[in-house]
Amino acid sequence: MADFKSNDIQLQSRFSHPPVVYDNLKELSTHIMLKVPEHQVAGHEARIGQLGPLIDGSGRFYKPLQDDDRGSKEVAFYTSFSSNTRVPDHVRKFFPVFHGTQLLKAPDGSGLVPHLVLEDVVSSRSLPTVMDIKIGSRTWYPEASEDYIQRCFKKDRETSSLYLGFRISGLQIYGNEESGLWKPERKLVQKLNADDVRVVLKKFVSSNSPADLNLEPDCSFASSVYGGSTGILAQLLELKAWFEDQTMYHLNSCSVLMVYEKERVLKGGSSDAEVKLIDFPHVTEGKGIIDHNFLGGLCSLIKFISEILTSPDECTTKVCLQDSDKNNKEILTSPDDCTAKVCLPDFDKNNKEILTSPDECTTKVCLQDSDKNNNCTENGTNEGINISNT
């Protein structure tokens, strides 16, 4: 990995932003309108006397580089990754676009501080619901200092990382106008047990108030956000396939960021939920070995999310769907776990959601008895009902 300092000039000239120097941050703000991001859920935050990430509100995210080798490692990773032709395009989309580095003057007068300039993957959305999940049952790596290893080892054991294979670093959920924003304390969410992690992952895709700890999450958005061919689960499965094969990078202590806008989901149509990989100050070379630590944790997260899709709370039975059979005879398409047989139309002129893949069991379907005209009868409505035992 290249040493940042020696490559600084070259990096600056390779990318679109020439070095920009301002006398003070206020002047910088006037020019580029940098501000503290509202929707940051994990990692260092900009405060008085403490450098933190900044955004320009136009799609760029400025991350100050730590002055130890973590900063240079992250730049070196992004530089290597950006120009690595062995990374397939369908994988590249999971990484923030790299816009080089930029020197900005520190507000405390300490001088110029190099910043990583990245695609802002969150702030482009209004009222984003965001979760940062650090992947891997160990966040340390063999090449690290013994002191670092021991600190991470202790933290992995104290948080959910060791036994779940991942930990939630932070999250925020936009409820409705009444409930507002739920942004629980980071130290709390990192130490959640398996059941509580499940609840948080359900709250992430629910419409009822997340802040109410006694309220069962309704998982209303589970299929829109987690499910479907472009949902979060599908994206995680694409990543999983790459991690089963790539031996170039070990993404130690990296996070999966999951983002979507509740507004878009409520309006219908695709949720546009995105998965991004972020935070690369501890990336090491793969040296021909897959990142089995990351992969194991990713598979564990995939299992948690899959379970939410296949058995949302209200769904007490798995149903088997049929193709459009005019006689409405019961046809089981994937009967392994079916506990009830129902006949459903495969096209429904009134309902938006049509179940086509029996693996996913959502909470709303239009059910009917065997009715030759394919009308929804008393067991179903056009609005959809929850599946229950028939």
Place this chain on the structure above:
Amino acid sequence: MADFKSNDIQLQSRFSHPPVVYDNLKELSTHIMLKVPEHQVAGHEARIGQLGPLIDGSGRFYKPLQDDDRGSKEVAFYTSFSSNTRVPDHVRKFFPVFHGTQLLKAPDGSGLVPHLVLEDVVSSRSLPTVMDIKIGSRTWYPEASEDYIQRCFKKDRETSSLYLGFRISGLQIYGNEESGLWKPERKLVQKLNADDVRVVLKKFVSSNSPADLNLEPDCSFASSVYGGSTGILAQLLELKAWFEDQTMYHLNSCSVLMVYEKERVLKGGSSDAEVKLIDFPHVTEGKGIIDHNFLGGLCSLIKFISEILTSPDECTTKVCLQDSDKNNKEILTSPDDCTAKVCLPDFDKNNKEILTSPDECTTKVCLQDSDKNNNCTENGTNEGINISNT
């Protein structure tokens, strides 16, 4: 998990062997012809003054239970697993059949020692080639004692476990009459680096002498043993699918045992290579979480073996095969990594080996130019040649 002692009588009566008590091991040997297994590659061994596994030469393997809770944990696991209806049949075949427990008198006069009675997965074969691979980048688990955790942690870092996700616990390879048996020192093989592990995995499926450290392994048996729809890789992939889903057991510190008989491979036909999971004294309950530690290590092993299949040393180019096209037009069936296009017959009256799956690149093929009569022309012979850049 059940406490062994209290369940001892029940266990004995549940299985086919009543408690057998002998006055001395010699008498036992006379009755059941127990002997020390020849082909054990890892784990405790029976010696003067030290209990170890015994076999009866008729398919049973007797493993003395350690007197701490490891013994009871292993019995509890086998008992639970044997009667667990949630384990699919295609997964059950990867576990040794459990025949209950049996009390045998210790040769040192110390009394009756409970033994686990299992299917002997190795000794039924003549001259087996065997490898024991301990799976997982950590061999410890959260529920263990702090002392145990620290000892395992140290060993995982000193061996290949941490960075590869697995370590070779032991192996033996039958060469030919000249080279005989190669059974390297266990402590050596556990600490191999990635490149040396690759060499050992190649030696495992090679016909030339494994003991000669300067000799490049020829990978002659790679496709028969590792490849094909019933080969070792296919079996590992079946296991992988189960580990992505099952949340019942965490197989801490368990091994994958790979076994085949070189004789059978040389005679042609299927290699009958088997994968078995063994050694369950440290199994803990999954409690709804996948065994991401085991899964990560298993995927790493799968990657190593896949690479041997797709790029054996003599194979310098990956070729794409065709279905039987009478006009011998080039048809790419899986072109992702293909660097050369060739036309091959899918039925060849003279060659035994016909490549049908382009994922595997073996060393012998019959190549031809486009010859309408499907005769092998000057680029190929009936014996087969190595694929080289054309």
